[in-house]
Amino acid sequence: MYNTRxxxxxxxxxxxxxxxxxDIIKPMDDKTPLWWWISAFIASGALFxxxxxxxxxxxxxxxxxxxxNNVAWGWAIINFVWWIGIGHAGTAFSIFxxxxxxxxxxxxxRAAEAMTIFAVMAAGLFPLIHMGRIWDxxxxxxxxxxxxxxxxxxxxxxxxxxxxxxxxxxxSFVFWYIGMIPDFATIRERTASKIKKKVYxxxxxxxxxxxxxxxxxxxxxxxxxxxxxxxxxxxxSIVSMDFAVSIVPGWHTTIFPPYFVIGAIFSGFGMxxxxxxxxxxxxxxxxxxxxxxxxxxxxxxxFISLIMATAYTTELFxxxxxxxxxxxxxxxxNRVTGDYKFAFWTMITCNAIIPQLFWFKKIRKNITxxxxxxxxxxxxMWFERYVIVVTSLSKDFLPATWATxxxxxxxxxxxxxxxxxxxxxxxxxxxxxxxxxxSEVKGVLKETTTLKSFTDE
Amino acid sequence: xxNKTIIGIYEDEDVLLKAMDELLENDIKINDVYSPIPLHGxxxxxxxxxxxxxxxxxxxxxxxxxxxxxxxxxxVVSYPLKFGGKPLNTLSFIIxxxxxxxxxxxxxxxxxxFIREKMYPGKKxxxxxxxxxxxxxxxxxLIEHNMSAADIKKVNVILEKTGAxxxxxxx
Numbered sequence: 001m002y003n004t005r006x007x008x009x010x011x012x013x014x015x016x017x018x019x020x021x022x023d024i025i026k027p028m029d030d031k032t033p034l035w036w037w038i039s040a041f042i043a044s045g046a047l048f049x050x051x052x053x054x055x056x057x058x059x060x061x062x063x064x065x066x067x068x069n070n071v072a073w074g075w076a077i078i079n080f081v082w083w084i085g086i087g088h089a090g091t092a093f094s095i096f097x098x099x100x101x102x103x104x105x106x107x108x109x110r111a112a113e114a115m116t117i118f119a120v121m122a123a124g125l126f127p128l129i130h131m132g133r134i135w136d137x138x139x140x141x142x143x144x145x146x147x148x149x150x151x152x153x154x155x156x157x158x159x160x161x162x163x164x165x166x167x168x169x170x171x172s173f174v175f176w177y178i179g180m181i182p183d184f185a186t187i188r189e190r191t192a193s194k195i196k197k198k199v200y201x202x203x204x205x206x207x208x209x210x211x212x213x214x215x216x217x218x219x220x221x222x223x224x225x226x227x228x229x230x231x232x233x234x235x236x237s238i239v240s241m242d243f244a245v246s247i248v249p250g251w252h253t254t255i256f257p258p259y260f261v262i263g264a265i266f267s268g269f270g271m272x273x274x275x276x277x278x279x280x281x282x283x284x285x286x287x288x289x290x291x292x293x294x295x296x297x298x299x300x301x302x303f304i305s306l307i308m309a310t311a312y313t314t315e316l317f318x319x320x321x322x323x324x325x326x327x328x329x330x331x332x333x334n335r336v337t338g339d340y341k342f343a344f345w346t347m348i349t350c351n352a353i354i355p356q357l358f359w360f361k362k363i364r365k366n367i368t369x370x371x372x373x374x375x376x377x378x379x380x381m382w383f384e385r386y387v388i389v390v391t392s393l394s395k396d397f398l399p400a401t402w403a404t405x406x407x408x409x410x411x412x413x414x415x416x417x418x419x420x421x422x423x424x425x426x427x428x429x430x431x432x433x434x435x436x437x438x439s440e441v442k443g444v445l446k447e448t449t450t451l452k453s454f455t456d457e
Numbered sequence: 458x459x460n461k462t463i464i465g466i467y468e469d470e471d472v473l474l475k476a477m478d479e480l481l482e483n484d485i486k487i488n489d490v491y492s493p494i495p496l497h498g499x500x501x502x503x504x505x506x507x508x509x510x511x512x513x514x515x516x517x518x519x520x521x522x523x524x525x526x527x528x529x530x531x532x533v534v535s536y537p538l539k540f541g542g543k544p545l546n547t548l549s550f551i552i553x554x555x556x557x558x559x560x561x562x563x564x565x566x567x568x569x570x571f572i573r574e575k576m577y578p579g580k581k582x583x584x585x586x587x588x589x590x591x592x593x594x595x596x597x598x599l600i601e602h603n604m605s606a607a608d609i610k611k612v613n614v615i616l617e618k619t620g621a622x623x624x625x626x627x628x
């Protein structure tokens with residue numbers, strides 16, 4: 001089989017198998033650190049504020065938001081697409097890199113997958129609240145009803161969204177969980193605490209790690225990964241069709257599916273970078289998440305950023321080349337020079353220009369700068385969705401219906417609330433689950449380590 | 458029934474694989490191998506195969522057919538309602554069929570895996586060598602009732618010669 005060794009040493013520090021188990025489980029055994037409580041406190045505060053916004057929306061109605069007849073999609077849809085985009089990295093990491101047999105994924109995939117789950121959960125909230133009458137949410141499920149029976153419109157991208165996102169959440173969770181089973185068994189056998197033995201005993205499903213078990217485990221993981229890979233592409237393609245299937249200028253383009261998928265992977269990788277830098281700093285995982293890992297992510301980001309820049313340029317070019325005056329107006333007047341030029345240029349700067357600094361080795365090696373740049377990417381990708389949703393809707397075909405859009409405090413609070421939900425999810429992941437896939441790291445340890453006792457033999 | 462086993466414990470995957478070769482050359486049947494990581498050499502030496510991919514394929518086919526049947530029945534048979542002048546049985550069904558095929562395939566592969574492995578939440582297990590989930594590898598050889606003391610000794614000698622850090626017998 002094709003197997004490259006270009007990456008060299010993946011895990012530093014001459015680790016043995018015992019060291020790997022001990023190092024990764026240690027944060028779970030230690031006393032809960034102070035920073036954890038502080039972050040959890042702040043995140044809970046954000047979540048509570050979000051719940052206030054949620055309550056406001058449900059009890060009063062969508063009128064609490066800054067939407068109007070023309071701009072009927074505001075922050076809710078922007079944030080929905082933003083979160084779904086972030087949720088793409090986990091699967092992109094684990095699954096594409098699993099299929100491509102990239103061994104460096106092993107230190108990062110667990111955290112990336114956890115991030116996926118919480119991001120998709122945060123994303124899923126928005127369409128649900130956007131219904132307004134959330135208690136009628138079950139109407140979206142095609143069930144046998146007394147209205148005819150009248151079924152859903154299966155040609156509607158909004159229905160495809162429901163199907164795609166629930167499938168994505170389920171598939172990501174299944175893939176994540178199955179990967180954790182051997183690690184739960186490791187904790188079960190190592191721990192001295194009775195409660196932990198019981199809890200992780202339940203979670204490990206009675207894993208024993210015999211030959212046949214491992215064979216089936218590997219096959220199942222590969223099958224689930226292989227099925228989830230096209231799902232990654234299809235989920236964000238479908239999200240893009242929420243826009244592209246309409247005739248609104250700036251949305252009605254064939255470039256949307258690939259453009260959204262690449263954008264999603266871009267924002268997801270940006271968030272992975274942010275989280276991994278935080279995690280390795282707090283848990284002293286520098287031997288596992290090495291500078292080499294971060295370097296690999298930044299290189300990927302540089303490349304994806306170029307694709308993003310190409311997509312932005314293509315959109316502008318096609319607006320001109322199509323000869324369609326509405327497209328021209330949306331792109332050249334409304335986005336590049338009009339009321340929303342700040343959002344547009346923030347998007348260009350953060351997504352297409354700033355990541356190009358990663359070409360310089362000095363910048364890739366400076367983790368502080370890399371961290372700040374990863375935040376810029378997250379912000380830039382948020383503005384991309386803002387540009388797409390708001391500029392196109394605010395000024396479409398009829399000047400008589402033009403309207404501007406300003407978010408209200410309720411919308412902002414819901415967004416902050418989902419940030420709180422996400423951070424709380426990540427924090428509990430840090431606390432209760434092995435943050436690095438122990439058995440997978442062990443699997444790549446020998447062929448890539450500098451360990452003396454292994455090579456001397 | 459005699460369920461006595463000889464357990465050879467190793468601390469390195471390559472040493473373990475060499476030991477397995479040695480045992481198999483001497484016509485000793487290896488019952489099982491416990492390891493903290495998946496080892497492809499072990500699967501090959503024990504001639505283990507799995508039919509899980511076929512099961513997944515069948516789930517996918519069933520999923521695709523049943524989803525299409527449902528869409529066709531609801532949109533064409535049960536309540537034929539025109540949307541935007543599109544045909545009742547439209548090409549855009551492919552999107553839902555595609556996604557739900559993956560849904561069915563994933564969910565049932567996951568369930569099949571647990572059913573075949575007889576794993577469920579809270580299952581109690583006692584490992585012959587608990588450290589095999591951490592840093593050790595164990596070869597399990599079942600003592601058949603027709604094995605003589607000399608045979609058992611031979612197994613022990615081979616295990617020791619091939620670098621087992623510990624050899625033990627268990628019920």
